Amino acid sequence: MARDATDKAHRVMQAARRLLDTCGIERPPVDLVRIARHLGVQRIRELDIRLDGQLVELADGGYEVILSRNAPHTRRRFTLAHEIGHILAASPGDESMNCGDAAAEELCNRVAAELLIPERFITDRAAGMDVGTLRRLATRFQCSLEATAWRVLNMGQVAGALLIWRPLEDGKLELSASPRTFGFATPFENGAVLDGAVPFVRQLTAQSEGPVTYGGAPGGRVYTGDYVRLNKVLLMYLTSEARPRSSKTRRRSSAAPGQGELFS
Numbered sequence: 001m002a003r004d005a006t007d008k009a010h011r012v013m014q015a016a017r018r019l020l021d022t023c024g025i026e027r028p029p030v031d032l033v034r035i036a037r038h039l040g041v042q043r044i045r046e047l048d049i050r051l052d053g054q055l056v057e058l059a060d061g062g063y064e065v066i067l068s069r070n071a072p073h074t075r076r077r078f079t080l081a082h083e084i085g086h087i088l089a090a091s092p093g094d095e096s097m098n099c100g101d102a103a104a105e106e107l108c109n110r111v112a113a114e115l116l117i118p119e120r121f122i123t124d125r126a127a128g129m130d131v132g133t134l135r136r137l138a139t140r141f142q143c144s145l146e147a148t149a150w151r152v153l154n155m156g157q158v159a160g161a162l163l164i165w166r167p168l169e170d171g172k173l174e175l176s177a178s179p180r181t182f183g184f185a186t187p188f189e190n191g192a193v194l195d196g197a198v199p200f201v202r203q204l205t206a207q208s209e210g211p212v213t214y215g216g217a218p219g220g221r222v223y224t225g226d227y228v229r230l231n232k233v234l235l236m237y238l239t240s241e242a243r244p245r246s247s248k249t250r251r252r253s254s255a256a257p258g259q260g261e262l263f264s
């Protein structure tokens with residue numbers, strides 16, 4: 001069963017990637033309506049519904065997608081891409097049409113990320129990432145900043161750590177997710193709660209965005225990056241980790257392996 005599920009996920013993701021070529025999509029923002037039409041969606045309506053979206057199979061074989069008109073534009077795009085995932089995953093006799101099955105939901109979210117931010121359209125990843133770059137990408141791809149950050153980190157192309165904090169009462173922050181990190185370990189574990197009285201946390205909650213430095217990690221390591229407060233979460237992107245210099249542990253060359261050749 002598990003093997004079948006993996007094969008199916010692979011097939012669905014490949015189908016999602018092929019859609020860009022099939023539908024002649026060459027640049028962001030990805031024209032999701034064109035893709036939806038190609039897959040048999042006959043109409044997309046924006047209504048007052050409590051869910052983010054709904055996929056309806058029509059009697060004549062096509063589909064209708066209903067999106068919540070109260071959701072922001074970026075959220076509606078994500079939902080439409082997610083429903084496209086359900087169409088791709090649907091095969092006769094299975095239940096992939098319905099939201100509810102956790103595995104199907106995760107697959108459809110992966111399809112959405114693939115369609116909204118295709119890897120091939122990210123051309124400036126070599127320049128490194130920070131919140132400003134993510135914001136530009138989010139605008140270009142018409143995605144939320146949070147979805148963009150997840151996607152870029154999950155591609156595994158840039159070093160950095162994305163941390164998503166949930167504000168609690170009394171100014172406390174709880175680390176709700178750290179999707180992927182590359183290049184260094186983050187100083188916090190998922191579920192960690194930081195006290196609102198700590199100066200570092202006071203800074204994060206006092207201003208909606210800015211640079212951030214954290215020096216309280218074990219071994220005296222210092223992390224730097226920047227952060228931005230969104231609607232419900234605080235998104236932090238750490239871009240560098242500095243280890244304290246110590247005569248005992250310092251290597252003869254301070255350059256990381258592989259960098260030495262560049263500078264010698």
Ligand SMILES: [Zn+2]
Pocket residue numbers: 082086098099100104105108
């Ligand atoms: Zn769903």
